[in-house]
Amino acid sequence: MKALDPRPSVISARLSGIGGIIAVTGWKGGIGKSVTASTLALLLADRGFKTGLLDLDFAGASAHVALGADGVFPKEEKGLEPPEVAGVRLMSVSFFSGKKAVPLRGANVSDAIIELLAITQWGKLDFLIIDMPPGINDAALDLIRLIPRAKVLAVTTPSVMAHSVLERSLALYKRLKVPALGVIENMTPPPGQAAKAPGAAGPAFGGRPGGGAGRLIGSIRFDPGLEEALGRPDKLLKTAFARDLGKIMERYFKKPDNYSGSRIKLSGI
Amino acid sequence: MHEWALAESVIKAAREHAAGAKLRVLSEVGVVLGELQAIDRKIFSFALAELAKGPFREIGRCRFRLIKAPAAFKCRACAKEFTLKVLKRTGREGEYIHFIPELAHAFLKCPKCKSPDFEITAGRGVSIKYIKGEQ
Ligand SMILES: Nc1ncnc2c1ncn2[C@@H]1O[C@H](COP(=O)(O)OP(=O)(O)O)[C@@H](O)[C@H]1O
Ligand SMILES: [Mg+2]
Ligand SMILES: [Zn+2]
Numbered sequence: 001m002k003a004l005d006p007r008p009s010v011i012s013a014r015l016s017g018i019g020g021i022i023a024v025t026g027w028k029g030g031i032g033k034s035v036t037a038s039t040l041a042l043l044l045a046d047r048g049f050k051t052g053l054l055d056l057d058f059a060g061a062s063a064h065v066a067l068g069a070d071g072v073f074p075k076e077e078k079g080l081e082p083p084e085v086a087g088v089r090l091m092s093v094s095f096f097s098g099k100k101a102v103p104l105r106g107a108n109v110s111d112a113i114i115e116l117l118a119i120t121q122w123g124k125l126d127f128l129i130i131d132m133p134p135g136i137n138d139a140a141l142d143l144i145r146l147i148p149r150a151k152v153l154a155v156t157t158p159s160v161m162a163h164s165v166l167e168r169s170l171a172l173y174k175r176l177k178v179p180a181l182g183v184i185e186n187m188t189p190p191p192g193q194a195a196k197a198p199g200a201a202g203p204a205f206g207g208r209p210g211g212g213a214g215r216l217i218g219s220i221r222f223d224p225g226l227e228e229a230l231g232r233p234d235k236l237l238k239t240a241f242a243r244d245l246g247k248i249m250e251r252y253f254k255k256p257d258n259y260s261g262s263r264i265k266l267s268g269i
Numbered sequence: 270m271h272e273w274a275l276a277e278s279v280i281k282a283a284r285e286h287a288a289g290a291k292l293r294v295l296s297e298v299g300v301v302l303g304e305l306q307a308i309d310r311k312i313f314s315f316a317l318a319e320l321a322k323g324p325f326r327e328i329g330r331c332r333f334r335l336i337k338a339p340a341a342f343k344c345r346a347c348a349k350e351f352t353l354k355v356l357k358r359t360g361r362e363g364e365y366i367h368f369i370p371e372l373a374h375a376f377l378k379c380p381k382c383k384s385p386d387f388e389i390t391a392g393r394g395v396s397i398k399y400i401k402g403e404q
Contacts, residue, residue, distance in 0.1 A: 003301070004397040006282035010274070013281070079274030080368065093372075096365040100375040103385045112371035115394070119274040119368065 007118040011146050014079075014117060017124040018052070020253075022181060023143055025132040026155035027165040029060070032186040033155050035226065037131035038066035039242050040153075042233050043249055045087035049126040052082060054116075055092035056143070057133035058102050058109055064094045068231035079121040086233035091120050109138040117146060127253070136169055144178055153181045158188055182217035184248060189222060218248035271368065272309055275395050276316035280328065283400055287327050292402035295331040299399040303392035304340040304353055306370045307363065327402070340392030342377075346384035353392075355380050370394050 015021065024037035034057070041053040041063075055063040063069075069090055072083035082089040093102060093112065104112065122128065130150065133139050143150055152173055156166045166183065173180060221244055229235035236242060283298050300317075302308045317333045340353040358366070362376040370393050374385045 001399055004282055004286065004400075006278040006395060006397050007275070008278075009281040009285055010278035013277075014274075076270050078277075079271050093369065096369055096372050097375050098361075098365070102372065102375045104371055104374055105386070108371045108374065111393075112369050115369050115371070118278055119271050121274070 005114070007114050008146060011114070011117045014120060014122065015128070015147065018122055018128045019126045021128045021130065021147060021150040022153050023130040023132050023147075023150045024153050024155060025140065025169075027135055027169045028157075028162055029134045031134075031155055031157045031162065032220070033057075033134070034060075034062040034131050035066055035230070035241065036153075036155050036184065036186065036220075036245065037129050038063050039236055039239075039245050040249065041088045041127075041129045042067070042086060042237055043242060043246050044127050044129070044253065046237055047249075047253075049253075050089075050124060051087070052089040052091070052122050052125045052128040053131065054120075054128060055090075055094070055131045056113060056139045057131055058093045058104055058112060058139075059133060061092050061094040061097075061102075063131045064090060064092045066230050066236065067233055069094075074120075077121065079119045081121050081123070088233075089122065089125070091116065091122075106138045110142050113139060113142050114146070136172060144176055149179075151179045151181045154183045155186050156183055157186055180215075181252065182215045184245075185216060185219040187222045188219040217252060218244070220244040220248075270312065272312045273316045273320075275308070276313055276320055279317060279333075279395065279397060280320045280323075280325075282397060283331070284325060284328055286397075286400050287402055290400075290402070291404055292400075293327060293404060295328050295400060295402040297332045297334060297399075297401040298397060299334045299336055301336045301338045301396045301398050303338045303370070303394045303396075305366060305373060305389060305392050306394040307367050308395060310335055331402075336398060338392040341390045342379075342387045343390050344379035344382060344384055345386045345388060347379060347382040349379055349381040350390075351380050351387075 024033050026033045038053065041051050044051040053063050055061050067085045067088065067090060069085040072085060073095055074080035074082055082091040154166060154170065156162045220241060223239055223241040226239050226241045229239050279300055283295055287295050314333060314335060321328045321331055343350045356377045358376050365372045373389065378385050379387050
């Protein structure tokens with residue numbers, strides 16, 4: 001027989017105690033995927049959900065920066081138990097890379113993702129939020145293959161270019177039958193300035209991008225106070241960014257009556 | 270102790286293989302342990318034995334043969350081939366590579382041209398080489 005990789009066989013067992021899995025994606029860098037994923041995890045934990053946050057952007061790991069996860073490390077216990085930061089169980093390659101960059105080719109990224117998923121013991125969670133790297137690349141394809149029940153939450157910005165890339169990507173996800181929660185538009189300008197951003201809250205979505213998968217479920221304004229709150233979860237929760245995201249969350253993430261992973265309802269698919 | 274998580278994956282994969290190949294009992298599984306990941310052999314084989322005791326009849330009497338695989342690397346930049354012996358790393362870095370072998374690319378570099386763009390051609394981590402059983 002050909003050498004057999006045993007690791008994928010255990011991944012679904014590792015995720016079996018998790019209610020809903022949401023992958024925060026977007027097809028460009030610097031559009032707010034990581035702050036959205038991190039703040040969403042904080043908001044959910046703040047509402048009493050047991051929440052995990054998995055950073056799969058190995059090249060640009062930043063969830064640990066948003067949460068200010070300093071001096072924490074997973075606990076070795078028949079696998080690795082993610083440390084809790086501000087009520088969120090965090091797993092990130094940053095724990096293992098020190099301050100070094102992680103220069104990985106595609107096949108290596110895949111291998112590292114499989115390893116991390118096989119050894120991480122999440123335990124019982126209501127939600128696992130995944131911070132994805134930009135684009136449909138190794139991480140995205142692995143997600144589809146290894147965690148088929150993950151739902152995509154796409155972030156975009158008010159720009160014709162971002163919308164164009166988004167539309168193509170959502171169509172692809174739809175073809176691959178990946179469930180989508182919807183699209184959040186980030187850095188939406190204040191109403192008076194909307195005209196300066198041609199794509200803002202606008203026409204691209206009128207045309208039902210991705211044939212429905214790309215439904216706009218809310219927008220988040222540009223928040224000049226966000227930057228200085230990064231790294232401080234209590235401050236982050238009080239930003240206008242968190243308020244806008246919180247409003248979207250209230251509509252789409254239902255609180256379970258009593259805690260049990262399988263009871264979580266995610267609406268809006 | 271994270272060896273347990275990987276041992277569990279070996280048991281699961283072997284049982285899945287048994288079901289797929291319609292094997293009634295598994296007699297021997299050959300597991301390769303790559304030098305780079307530095308899996309603790311004792312803990313790993315203890316974990317395999319404990320996990321195989323479970324309620325699964327097909328694997329209860331299975332023997333696990335652990336096969337050492339030396340790590341080998343080939344530089345993509347200058348084509349130099351090298352082994353783990355010549356590479357320097359701190360204890361902490363070794364531990365990180367133990368958890369995720371790909372971090373070798375963050376801490377190790379080609380001894381000739383210093384590039385981190387090398388290929389791990391052998392001895393990365395845990396894999397199953399063969400599964401023997403009866404139908
Ligand atoms: N709504 C917003 N208001 C102000 N700054 C934002 C907003 N969204 C994102 N940013 C900033 O933009 C930068 C990139 O965000 P990040 O989440 O790292 O993007 P990505 O993960 O998509 O690459 C960060 O410095 C972040 O603080
Ligand atoms: Mg990011
Ligand atoms: Zn070289």
